[in-house]
Amino acid sequence: KNQVEQSPQSLIILEGKNCTLQCNYTVSPFSNLRWYKQDTGRGPVSLTIMTFSENTKSNGRYTATLDADTKQSSLHITASQLSDSASYICVVSDMRGGSNYKLTFGKGTLLTVNP
Amino acid sequence: ETGVTQTPRHLVMGMTNKKSLKCEQHLGHNAMYWYKQSAKKPLELMFVYSLEERVENNSVPSRFSPECPNSSHLFLHLHTLQPEDSALYLCASSQDSPGTLNEQFFGPGTRLTVL
Numbered sequence: 402k403n404q405v406e407q408s409p410q411s412l413i414i415l416e417g418k419n420c421t422l423q424c425n426y427t428v429s430p431f432s433n434l435r436w437y438k439q440d441t442g443r444g445p446v447s448l449t450i451m452t453f454s455e456n457t458k459s460n461g462r463y464t465a466t467l468d469a470d471t472k473q474s475s476l477h478i479t480a481s482q483l484s485d486s487a488s489y490i491c492v493v494s495d496m497r498g499g500s501n502y503k504l505t506f507g508k509g510t511l512l513t514v515n516p
Numbered sequence: 517e518t519g520v521t522q523t524p525r526h527l528v529m530g531m532t533n534k535k536s537l538k539c540e541q542h543l544g545h546n547a548m549y550w551y552k553q554s555a556k557k558p559l560e561l562m563f564v565y566s567l568e569e570r571v572e573n574n575s576v577p578s579r580f581s582p583e584c585p586n587s588s589h590l591f592l593h594l595h596t597l598q599p600e601d602s603a604l605y606l607c608a609s610s611q612d613s614p615g616t617l618n619e620q621f622f623g624p625g626t627r628l629t630v631l
């Protein structure tokens with residue numbers, strides 16, 4: 402069964418500090434991995450999308466890594482800001498041929514950045 | 517704004533009521549999605565429409581009935597719901613039919629409470 406596990410479940414850090422969120426998956430065959438940021442009361446917003454051949458992708462202060470061999474991804478946030486407080490969701494897509502695919506979602510990591 | 521709007525933002529209904537959720541995308545996309553997000557659970561894909569045709573229905577109870585009159589609008593008709601159906605219902609759209617790297621753009625969601 403395809404699964405996406407995220408850790409930690411929640412995290413509290415001080416403004417200006419760095420942090421790393423983890424995502425482990427068992428999805429097969431792997432197509433791509435996405436990180437989303439979801440602010441409270443709003444829909445998720447895409448941060449990065451990575452395919453099998455990519456092992457690092459950055460979007461401003463967000464850097465995602467992917468190790469397709471160990472089926473692990475991380476999202477590193479540098480110099481955190483209060484606005485980074487949100488839930489971060491890891492999503493893995495399999496590819497069953499053609500345009501047939503399935504997305505498996507993690508439960509998310511709730512990040513709180515305190516002043 | 518992501519270009520995907522949802523109304524209403526909040527809805528409280530009794531188990532015998534009939535209501536509808538509306539989603540509109542202003543991005544010229546061809547695919548639209550309904551998701552359910554319950555507390556402490558991953559996002560669950562409910563329905564997928566591509567070019568106004570339903571292409572996926574993930575074993576959703578018949579008390580949820582989708583409708584896609586055109587590529588810009590998506591409805592979710594609700595009938596005889598249960599308290600466990602209380603959740604955040606998210607609509608999303610993507611440029612093309614579900615595929616590998618199509619980014620999904622989410623609306624803000626409708627917070628549904630069933631009494």
